[in-house]
Amino acid sequence: EAGVTQFPSHSVIEKGQTVTLRCDPISGHDNLYWYRRVMGKEIKFLLHFVKESKQDESGMPNNRFLAERTGGTYSTLKVQPAELEDSGVYFCASSLRQGVYEQYFGPGTRLTVT
Amino acid sequence: AQSVTQLDSHVSVSEGTPVLLRCNYSSSYSPSLFWYVQHPNKGLQLLLKYTSAATLVKGINGFEAEFKKSETSFHLTKPSAHMSDAAEYFCVVSEYSSASKIIFGSGTRLSIRP
Numbered sequence: 001e002a003g004v005t006q007f008p009s010h011s012v013i014e015k016g017q018t019v020t021l022r023c024d025p026i027s028g029h030d031n032l033y034w035y036r037r038v039m040g041k042e043i044k045f046l047l048h049f050v051k052e053s054k055q056d057e058s059g060m061p062n063n064r065f066l067a068e069r070t071g072g073t074y075s076t077l078k079v080q081p082a083e084l085e086d087s088g089v090y091f092c093a094s095s096l097r098q099g100v101y102e103q104y105f106g107p108g109t110r111l112t113v114t
Numbered sequence: 115a116q117s118v119t120q121l122d123s124h125v126s127v128s129e130g131t132p133v134l135l136r137c138n139y140s141s142s143y144s145p146s147l148f149w150y151v152q153h154p155n156k157g158l159q160l161l162l163k164y165t166s167a168a169t170l171v172k173g174i175n176g177f178e179a180e181f182k183k184s185e186t187s188f189h190l191t192k193p194s195a196h197m198s199d200a201a202e203y204f205c206v207v208s209e210y211s212s213a214s215k216i217i218f219g220s221g222t223r224l225s226i227r228p
Contacts, residue, residue: 105158
């Protein structure tokens, strides 16, 4: 069974540019989550999809971030325009059901904004 | 509000000696607690979880953790460290059984000396 995959593994962009991160969850997992770790701090929750619907987006930092999950399969997280403080590692996770069930994490995308 | 504190940012032990990674939590309700591990360039992997069953939880690779409500602690232990245990470890709390949002500790980097 393939795990959660993320693309790209690393992205370097200039301030003001746009970047789109992609996450492919484990097949059949309706729940998809995005997290972010900035500058070695805590990993923080961004948002949660159930299928194609946003269940909880309370962690999204501002309106420069847009997450989509068309068709309830893969998800994209777009940052537009990127700022220096957006640098960090963006993790995606998926789970079969929400709650205390195990979330399976991808390897993350390291975003560097210069 | 729920929170989790990992008391050590870096722990170094010799191969074959015990491992102790400390975690304290704060929660208004009965929490669910997890330990995740991240090896370099890999996704986060669930080591073990506590969800109000037995207070001593056994996980993969010989790790275990004990939930102590009176001390609000969930420390991770292993009797004998192996070189392959070198990684970053995260203590995680989820407050409600149906919550999608989980809270990460800041992480503890475990180094193993030959």
